[in-house]
Amino acid sequence: MxxxxxxxxxxTTNMMCALAAEDLCSTGMEVRGIxxxxxxxxIIDPDALARSERxxxxxxxxxxxxxxxxxxxGVIVGAIGDPGRAWLSQECRVPVIGIGQASILRAGRHGRRxxxxxxxxxxAGSLVLRI
Structure with a gap:
């Protein structure tokens, strides 16, 4: 992964990889951080979010x-605003998910508010657009 x-x-990359490795250890998947x-x-504002996509x-x-x-x-985009995730999803032949997208999908399961x-x-405005 x-x-x-x-x-x-x-x-931060190392910390995220350690957390992901814990969750994925039972699958036998290795987590490689970049x-x-x-x-x-x-990434603290919409401008930084947009600049990071490149x-x-x-x-x-x-x-x-x-x-x-x-x-x-697969590819995990490790920032809550999921910069570049939409482009990667279209261009990669492997599954791509962002941690923001994953959080929203998990939180809203079964129509839960x-x-x-x-x-x-x-x-905040950029995150609301992800819902």
């Missing part, structure tokens, strides 16, 4: 060119 951190913070090479250090596309495209897609079971909280209030 390829876990992509759209922020340029490698420490930190984007450029873009915002943290780096997400570049990072995944480079990884898929280096490995065969057959070696990758839910709320969202964020530590990045400037992204």
């Amino acid at each position: 390829l876990l992509l951190n759209p922020n340029t913070n490698a420490t 930190t984007v090479a450029g873009g915002p250090r943290m 780096y997400v596309r570049e990072a995944v495209s480079e990884q898929l060119a280096a490995d065969s897609e057959a070696a990758i079971a 839910f709320g969202m909280a964020t530590s990045t209030p400037l992204l």
Whole structure:
């Protein structure tokens, strides 16, 4: 499983990979983390969210060119705003999900009502558009 951190913070990538590896250990899947090479250090506003999409596309495209897609079971976009997820879903032959998308799908299962909280209030409008 390829876990992509759209922020340029490698420490965050390592933490996300450790959490994902815990959840996926029973499947036998390995989690490989990638930190984007450029873009915002943290995605805290709509401008940073939009700027990060380019780096997400570049990072995944480079990884898929280096490995065969057959070696990758899927791609997880590891930022709540899911930058680049829509493009990746159309361009990759493997499943792609963002942690924001996954959270919304899980929270809204069976028609359940839910709320969202964020530590990045400037992204609230962008997050509402994901629902």
